[in-house]
Amino acid sequence: MNYFWDLFLGGITRGSIYALIALGYTMVYGILELINFAHGEIYMIGAFTALIVASVLTMHGLTGVAVLILATIVAVFYAAAYGFSVEKIAYKPLRQAPRLSPLISAIGMSIFLQNYVLLAQTSDFLPFPNLLQDVLLPEAISGWIAPSEFIIIFTAAVLMIGLTLILKFTKMGKAMRAVAQDREMAMLLGINVNRIISRTFIIGSALAAIGGVLIASHVGRINFYIGFGAGIKAFTAAVLGGIGSIPGAMLGGLVLGLTESFATGYISSDYENVFAFALLILILIFKPEGILGRSSQQKV
């Protein structure tokens, strides 16, 4: 029972992070029909920025949750700025290009950002300072869950509820959904589509950065390559839930996290990534519209 509970909790924790990153994929896909291959790298840059801020501060004797929050804020700002710039450089000039062009450009951007961090920083794993030592959970739950797991699940839940509310009720959220439905019509109705696309990238990147910081402080170390694996897995989560669907991305993240956790726990940990990739292939082949997505009929 205890082992099961650990795996379950591990799965939900992982899944929450996947969901946070998957939201970026799904929102961008909803609007541009583009797999933003560089999204995993944004997550990595978010984690790296937070690590740099947190390390500099800890070396100056500061520590605690406040440092983590500050690092997160800086990371969110930088990830959003990178996301914004990536869109302007690599995707915006290719709005009218054939479908595969922006995808190839995205792959290029992903390789570029990975190697940018590799060259400017290091290829080694860097330790993320432990800033959650003095966090104490109430006794009722402290036996069940570790502080960092609790924080990840809680934060992810709050962010996802917040995003849902923004998309549902704010003017910007409505505009986003309108652009996702029909870009040209939205443009005719006076929505500034380019601005909406930029904001989509900013929001998606910010969420990915938060995911990056949370996982970095949970796992305790990062390197330049973490974006690749996380990116593919988050994309899997997005497809699993139904790409383009916000609740789908959340559900997909959790399902993937749990699958991975139980598969590695009960079958074999050597093949951790194989499970995720196999799941991705199976979904794309047998149910490409995902759990919550609607199937789209090709326009002729």
Place this chain on the structure above:
Amino acid sequence: MDNVLEVKNLTMNFGGIKALDRVSLEIKKNQIVALIGPNGAGKTTLFNCLTGIYTPNAGDIMVQPPQGKARRINGMKINHITELGLARTFQNIRLFGGMTVLENVMIGRHCRTRAGIAGAIFRPNSTRTEENDIVDQSYSILEYIGLTMYVNDLARNLPYGAQRRLEIARALACDPQILLLDEPAAGMNPQETGELEQLIVRLWRERHLSVLLIEHDMKLVMNLAQNIFVLDYGEEIARGTPQEITQNPAVIKAYLGVETNAEIN
């Protein structure tokens, strides 16, 4: 069966919406038939069912090939239907933009030729002759349609009217017995439309093709069609000769308030 194409009670649903509701239609050999109706009436959906892009939910589509028995083509693969002698054009032009005009037509010959990988690599005499035939036949189709001046140009660089005609040329290269034209005159000026009309008449008279035509240009429809089917909201509301259609109250009602009403009289 002296009909080359018979559609019986064809029904197509998208989610809860009935895009086609028990539609029936016949085309006789060497007959020009027009399919008209307001926008969203289900005309292109019917085309997509006929050419295998959609699989209809109910009903039958029967094709009578030149030789052999009539075949039911519901759910058949798109390319098999083309092989049975149905070739189409698209409402929103779908040429192979990065290929030359000649190559576009040569693609149409694909389903009438056989050369495979080994043939391509070793190029035996049979493949050589076949390849030469493809080029010759494609070129003569271009001559027939009047596009030889563009023969080596990329399809995407052609003027609009020429692109529309190239779509017809490409479809002709498939050796169809029924040609399905989806709004071939859309966006054309009166002169181009006139040329198109002459072309369709020639195809009918000289090549003995059957033609199914979706068109909004009523003058063109009335001049060409021997039989007209009218769709509205996925249902057939009228059928008959051009004279009968112009006087049909249901048709006038369906078009009333729409500007094309003026054109129909």
Place this chain on the structure above:
Amino acid sequence: MKLAEEFKKSFFVALWFMLLTFPIMVVQVNTIENVVIWRWHNIILSGLGSFLLSFCWQLFLRRKGHSTPAAQASASRLQHLMAEPRLYRPALIILALFALIFPFVFSHYQVNIMTTALIYVMLGLGLNIEVGLAGLLDLGYVAFYAVGAYSYALLNYHFGLGFWTALPVGALLAAFSGILVGFPVLRLRGDYLAIVTLAFAEIIRLVLENWNAFSFGPSGISNIPRPGFFGMALTPEQSAIYMYFLLIVLCLLTIFVIRRLQYSRIGRAWVALREDELACQAMGIDKTKAKLTAFALGATWAGMAGVLFAAKTTFINPASFTFLESAMILAIVVLGGMGSIPGVIIAALALILLPEYLRVFSDYRMILFGAALIMMMIFRPQGILADMRKKYEFHKMKDSRIN
């Protein structure tokens, strides 16, 4: 006036990038010695670099926007030069002579590098069938390369199979795996296909890495024999020269086959598939068949390249078959020009040889690949040498074709 505006814009871009690159490029934390290193000079580099880049960017973008069909035609002057027999024939002869004497003039080391580059020429040309001709963006091409390499290594280890038997077997096995991958992805749209092929390749690599009983895991397989030469024992130098000529011959064979395929009924069907999948089917082309043949033939070349790679290095392990390898082969095809054989050859040689000979490049190799992929898509999507469609010549009279 315009210049001043662009100057201003570039200035702000530079400021933005200085801000953007600040944490990653300036701050470096050394967690072992607990010190922070501030590399302030980097921010100046970043500012200057982005200023210049932004300036060129706007210049190119403006040029691209202004270019008319006439300008585009003159832009392909290089191609017209290349199509001129008086020029390209002597050039080809010189090239052939150079290729012939190369291994006897240059060192063992350089012959080895050239051999590697030629393996990439094969890989590029093979992927070109899938991506360039048929428009199937395969991000897992390296999987077929791995199938070829491991078939030789394992068949040799277990059954003592020689190179010449392994070459067709590896090619066949790769073709077969191409069909295996191709089948399930048939229905998928372009971008999904890309991701699924990537996932397939990663699964294959992970299995090779973890299934020790089968593939000897991360430590790989060593002592793979070099190809035999009529049973004679060759010194490593001789063997390298032999490999080099072997690859020259195989590359020529590849070029011959792919050229023939490109202008055949099958090749045209691939290009039609790339241009418009639905219209292609409506013209009577069997999409399934076209996609599967493209996958199978593309994979065949990767398989052969894999066998050659294993024979050349005599040691393989899963680390040679990562996603970055796929990305590099893709970069070769994209840079060279999708569908263009000479373009792909030039790109393969350039991308492999430049980092070897210009040491500066080798550190920055991957970052430059990444940047190149983006730039090519934006400024020159047709690649350095665009694919030229075949022109057919006709006399005014019907049926008297010259070509």
